[in-house]
Amino acid sequence: MPLIVMSLALVAGCSTSEPPRPAGDSPVVRSIAPPFDGSAQIPTTSASTGGTGPGAVVSTSILEDNTELQDVDAKAIRMVFRSTEGTGGKPTEVSGLVAIPPGVAPEGGWPVIAFGHGTTGVLDKCAPSQFDTLVGNGSMIASMIQSGFAVAMPDYQGLGVPGYRHPFLDGATFGNNMIDAVRAAHNLDPAIGTRWAAFGHSLGGLAAWGAADRAGAYGQGLDLTGTLAMAPPADMSGLADAAQNGTLTADQRVALIFALQTLSWSNPGFDLDRYRTPSLAQKWDLLLDCTANLNEVLKAREAVTNADLKPDTPADTTRLRDLLEALAVPKNKITGPMLLMYGTKDTLVDYRWTDAAVKRACAQGDVIDIDKRMGQGHSDLESARGLPWIKDRIDGHTADNTCPGRT
Known part of the structure; x- marks a missing residue:
């Protein structure tokens, strides 16, 4: 079945030859053997797995059938x-991917890009x-591999590993996951270095910003050289007032459905029915699904109206706003420069x-190159300068700071 994909906004499906792993299955551990002639070799010693700290590798398996890679x-x-976890510091396990260029690593090891993917859903099977x-x-x-990274x-917490809940829009948790993915890559293959950059679009842009936000307190042992955040949902607390006022866009309605579900998981006593109509509640599972019939899911989401997602009282609006603000960035001064x-x-x-974030x-002294594109939207944001900008940061070049009053 197709996995329904969105850059937060759900617009497309992508078929796969591999069915989603049923909830409750344990991660599969397979031998670490290169699937392609000439590809990088991974040490097969026990040193590449084990450990209990952040970034320790729990299990591995080979991805063999991705054409681009x-x-x-x-x-x-x-x-x-x-x-x-970003809130409370609870240890978790997260799934993900490491991709390594062929050939011999440069001195200091391969530089790393922590890649934040866009929204695929909030359920375990959406990894x-x-x-x-x-x-x-x-x-x-593949483009990053060709550029020498x-x-x-x-996948982010709660996607891919049973037993954990996905904290949609949680910048701190996503930031920790990005940092630990880089640690895990280095632990898996010492030819992968500790100099890294964070990159992401949409939800991945939040994860990238979250990584920069968390790097000072959580990223010890790694050298974050720069962050590229594209269209990041840095602070989505405005969804609460838009829901109250009936001004949500179609894209925002889908995001709010995901946010409400995950807030109900992380906040005992949070009553979903104070933010949705009974008729919407009856379709809730379908609205959250990421592997059901694509047309059926999209049709159900397109049928949602602002009247279906109105908070019951002003107090409910305030609570929703406060909970979303708690997930937002910035919280800390970022490490390294950022292209936004x-x-x-x-x-x-x-x-x-985004202007407000x-x-x-x-105001807290972050170094940010602010690239605000007039007339461009969420999915059509032009990104040609992204990889060259990241390469300049890895190479140690100074980044522009276009924050007001700074040069």
Whole structure:
């Protein structure tokens, strides 16, 4: 069945030859053997797995059938690694992918890009690394491989490993997951270095920003050189007032459905029925599904109206706003410079919400190159400068700071 993919906004499906792993299955551990001639070799000693700290590798298996990564002769390894919840510091396990360029690593090891993928859903079965297609992320990862980077892509907590809940829009947890994916990549193959950059679009943009936000307190032992965040839902607390006022866009309604579900998991006593109509509650499971019939799911989501998602009382609106604010970035001064790209026609992340988050970040002294694209939206945000910008950061070049009043 297809996995329904969105860059937060659900717009496309991506078929796969590998069915989703049923909830409750344990991660499969297979021998670490290169699937492609000439690809990077992974040590088969026990030193590449084990341990209890963040970034320790729990299990591995080979991704063999992704065409884009085969074309660039990358070694692709599914992994489960240890990480930490952003709130409360609870130890977790997270699945993800490591992709390694062929050939001999440069001095200091392969530089790493922690790649934040866009939203695929909030259920365990929605993990991108569990699908051979990587739900459309393979071509971008292949481009990074060709540019001389190893790539570490976490699925994010709650996607791919049973027993954990996905904390949608949680910048701190996603940031920890990105950092620990880089640690896990280095633990898996010492030819992968500790110099890294964070990159992501949409939900991945939040994960990238979250990684920079968390790196100072959580990223010890790694050298974060820069962060590229594209169209990040940095602070989506505006969803609460938009729901109250009946001004949600279609994209925002889907995001709010996901947010409400995950908030109910993480906040005992949070009553979903105070934010949805009884008729919407009857379709809730279908609205959350990521592997059901694509047309059926999209039709159900398109039928949702603002009247279906109105908080019962102003107090309910306030609670929702407060809970979403708690997940937002910035919370801390970022490590390294950041290129922030977003558009003024984004129908998911209102550019004014991003403006406000940037203003807070600049006020605390963050180094940010603000690239605000007039007339561009969420999915059509042009990204040609992204990889060159990251390569400049890895090479140690100084980044521009266009925060107001700074040069």
